[in-house]
Amino acid sequence: MTDPATPAQWRAALKAEGVPFVELEGWTTRGRDAATGKVFGPVHGILNHHTAGVDSLAVIAYRGVGAGLPPPLAHGLLRKDGVVVLVADGRANHAGPVAENVFRAIVAEEPLPKQDKSSTVDGNDSLYGLEVENRGDGEDVYTRAQYDTWVRFNAALCRLHRWTERSAAGHLETSVEGKPDPAGPVAGYGRRGRFLFTMAQLRRDVAERLSHQANWSPPTTQETPTVTPEYVNLGLAHGYQLAPELWDEIEFTTEWNDEPDGHALNSPTFIKGAARFTGTLSLRFEGLAVGEVVQVRMAEHDDAGALKTVHPIHEITGTPGGTFGVVPLTKRLGAGRNMRVRLLNLGAEGIEVASAVLTVLAWGE
Template sequence: MGDPATPAQWRAALKAEGCPFTEMAGWTTRGRDAATGKTFGPVNGILNHHTAGSNSLATIATVGRPGLPPPLAHAYLPKSGVLVLVADGRANHAGLAAENVFNAIVAERPLPKQDKSSTIDGNDRLYGLEVENLGNAKDVYTRAQYDSWVRFNAALCRLHDWGAGSVAGHLETSVEGKPDPSGPVAGYGKRGPFPFTMAQFRVDVAERLAHAASWNPPTAQETTPMSPAFVNLGLIHGYQLASGEWTEIEFTQEWTDEAGDHAANSAVFVAGAARYNGTLSLRFEHLPEGDVVQVRQSEYDGTTLKADHPIDEVVGTPGGTFRVVPLTNRLGPGRTMRIRLLNQSSEQIEVASAVLKALVWKES
């Protein structure tokens, strides 16, 4: 139990909790105390609602509904997640509340099923929040909206030294069969889409209250599905491969290089951080039958060789030698990958063709 929050307390509590908010003109003096002759408070909890409509600020604050004059809540929470402070006095939001449920809220006990035989006027004793949602079981509460929703309730609980047991939904107190709040939620923290329930909501409020008001719920690491880029490189002219020397292939013709990692007249065909999967098609002339050319992928940091990967061997065949070498690897940040050849034949041979085709996935 406590006195209703003053405007200064509202502002300080919401700001500390990280709940974004704006103030509707006149909110600090808006309420139904004078019209009803009843003073709002003392307060014992927070009652949560959905609007069953969209763009409902005017309805909640100044228009009302047939037979129900405004204000209809103390605050309004749209899809944007930026709360609007609407009223500081008594508001028409709760109606008749089952007394057994109200007593459980005061005591912060599990809420029982409503006993309709005894009621109180919930407008006297409960803060009210209207959250924008059509209430059709299809309209989704946004992540920003749900996050602010949790923060709003936690802010008032923290202000009054309440626990999450002081948080309730209209469907839990109403003796008229109100169904709100309900609906799907886009997600919260590390959680993906889930259906709104007051039980889960109280768990989320309790989690906030277990931390400092400045706490933010941990979120899953954002991962953007990576679409591979296609690299297709080749040689304009063949070149000679001397015996017994490691020689880098310089890809001098670029049909496409969508990854943007290959410079013309360069041996570098991909730069990290990345992973790739593709093939290197090689054709040699004058490689004696049975002689070998070794092919290996080599990692560099600048011009410094850092790692050699396992060797593939191309064995000479009659009438020219053709071989497709698979390329699959992962490259760390700041590294580049090159293709090197070692002619183990005593003869000088010609690299007549080298075509590299690969899908490259850039990594952060």
């Protein structure tokens, strides 16, 4: 079934899944269908967002964001207390342009690829939108009640439409405009203590719900603060030239993970705080003369891209037949910071960075 849920189906699906909800006046007829001349549907998935603000209901339901983004801005708002406010039943302004290759993967319920920005579709036509109350500053915490409802809400719509968990996506996975949501720390879920939100984890939790009856609840006894680390494995699709006497940041272009999980590609950033991580960076250089040196150091930047802190230098010395080196990467990164790796070629001639493979385990804080 791909027709949008009727009000009766919304109520039944959410109630069966144990989603606490309230109905905003007029929600059953609220939407952008008449204003745009576009009928909402068929639907193919759920797009998850954070509000990047507080007390967002008036903006989402009534005010919108200026003339360019009139309301409603979502089908539902998930409050801090874990209650969903049903806002609209029709077309909502939440998704914007969605990378077509990602949209096709959502429809096919396949792993989501990195966004191809060359072709887009209007996600407002066929994606439900859920806004989750959170400032999005990396410090505001999603409550336990909020995250539990978040999982149940996505599972309810997946169960209604006979979708798998792969029909749930995050705005950061579909946007061609660099949207960062949803993100932030979660107080806990089930037996799990505090952890850092990722769409991959949300999908795993939705899949677990879908493997049970709709009235199932995750066990909450024997809570533990242990957090499973995220696995980050990045590298280069192609080598590149490193000019002499100039600090240059490695731009990672390949990811060896089951799913793109918020780690940067085509970007020098490889970890965002608050987080702890440990691992290695394996480097191979071509053209580095015997005895010449390349310096390697980690550098912290803020969200605006400004350099804030540099870490101790490691040196790799040229050897016959190509040069190899392994640099340890173990640090704690504060909120609002991101980590990059910089190289400085101290030789007189340019060299090739033939390979750069980063492998770390990261714990969100």
